[in-house]
Amino acid sequence: MRFLMRRLGFYLAAFAVAITLNFFIPRWMPGDPTTRIFLGLRGKLTPQAMDALRASYGYDGNLWDQFMVYLGNLAHLDFGVSTTNFPEPTSSLLFYSAVWTLLLVGLATAISFVIGIGMGIYSAWNRGGFFDSVFTPVNVMLNAFTPAIVALILFYAFSLQWRLFPLGRAHDLGIEPALTFEFIINVLYHATLPVLSIVIVTFGSWHLGMRNTMIGLLNEDFVALAKAKGLSDQRIRYRYVARNAILPQITALALTVGYVLGGALITEYVFNYPGLGKFTLSAIQARDYSFIQAQLLLLTASVLIANLISDILNLILDPRLRSRTQE
């Protein structure tokens, strides 16, 4: 429990850093949003209107008061009014689009982790063999192909050329969003290519990580002892080596969520998928600053929650961690 409390304390502190950055970045940069809007309107704004605008964005008063107001709004999940869909609050569009982004990230992470870990176990067990010497380098190289490019290639081949997959959207317009079989299948169909592009650029790192950790463990004495005892290969491979080797991968999993999120943002842009990435980019073009800032906080919170989950998983899988924390 003490272990979890310590981690929780760290995540809260990290979130505080994100909030502080989010508050200060626009204030450090040359020209805050209100000045931008003022310039954009070419002086058609009266000084009074300008003051009102500053107040509505929370840029009036001294810095400390601004910070307090900002924190107070955050506590109510009030990210300000969206300038793109004007009367709507930022939070409604934010949470709508976040659902789709998290769906992509969740599916892609799960699939790529399972594939990568499986391949890692196989190539570590048969290290130096054909599969290992060919696919380990190839899969890791796929990592360097960046989501943007893989998404472009898949979009070109499957959506434009062969017309096997849709050109955009998260589901067909004709289908009523509900928890029906038909709707779920339609959503998965639309998510296939975006998810696939993320899987292609990420599974290689699980493959390599699992393989390298397992190779290190295979030289350990406990494996030699297990062999001497005559335990089956199956048992040694999964219960003895893979179980130990997967722990660092789970820690790494939480750290890569941030990277996968970034990849998802770019992928959505290519596939015209209505997630956070697409709306963030239109927010940038529309200078909807409250949305741009809100997405950072939401994504940071998601990454931190993913880290907390991985801590709990580690605690379940690793008895050593449990006994140490009971002290």
Place this chain on the structure above:
Amino acid sequence: MTELTEAMPPQEAVASRPATPGRKAPSRAEIAAELGIKPPPRWARGLPRGLVAFLTNKKGMAGVIILTIIVMSAVLAPMIVPHDPFRRAGGPHVAPNAEYLLGTTRVGKDVFSQLIYGGRTSLLIGFVAGLAATVIGVFVGVAAGYFGGRIDEILSFFVNVVLVLPALPLIIVIAAFVEQASPLVIGLVLAVTGWGFAARTIRTQTLALKTKEFVLAAELLGEKKWRIVLMEIFPNMLSFVVGGFVLATIFAILAEAGLEFIGLGDPGAVTWGTMLYWAQRNLALEVGAWWEVWPACIAIMVTGAALVLINFAVDEITSPQLRASRGVGRVKAFLKARGRSVDVF
């Protein structure tokens, strides 16, 4: 006496005893040939072992050669490019031909010239951002690892925060407020957000090296701290520093391209990322102008792949177990051919 020698043959004989009795034991050279072990080449004598391991690593050298070609063509760009990459050179969307090797963009700029020229900025920003991130990472990692205590706690906190904050969304916020981030600004932001992994690896290495006898000896001799760090600790983790640099550079090149692709860069600059941005905006794929899209894609992919190959070689040098694992397949075949158990692997 003869019985004794039969029961306890000399070590080499055990290792290479033929399965069929009566066959002569192979010599050391024959075993080496069968296992594919090559002696270090003559020119390698006197060079540091780590360097030789890298120079004789096929993957690593392939990466170095590919990267050298790309870097050279970027450096020599003004001599290579047939057209001005910033100006209209021909009609819109001309397909590749002898005059326009890779065709033209929608506004008639020569794609080949843009590709070669774009490599300059993309590579420069990538390497500089990677280098800056590595330098920050090494400083923070060494300081945290070597000084320990309160300093370590504070620095480790920041390392973990940088690792845990999602880089791209943060960069989007910064870039959105800078408005039309020039490649330089993007590189700066990437350096500030990309040093976490290097710092963590270097800290672990420093912790491991700190307890070694030679560091202790230097401390007892009364060496200054900065001297111990610089002369004793740093050279011993050079390969980790190089590995960190390669990874940070890959991250920077890919992230820069990604940011510019989604339109956060300066659209007036010519880089691989902005080439993709314009191609996407002009719907190049939809109208069938594939040549506006794929050259930049391939350039980024090949650069990334070359760096990954180099990183592979560095990995094998820092971790001998990984290097040894490459030979396991051959050793197994060797043992099997002699009818021996391969259960030890």
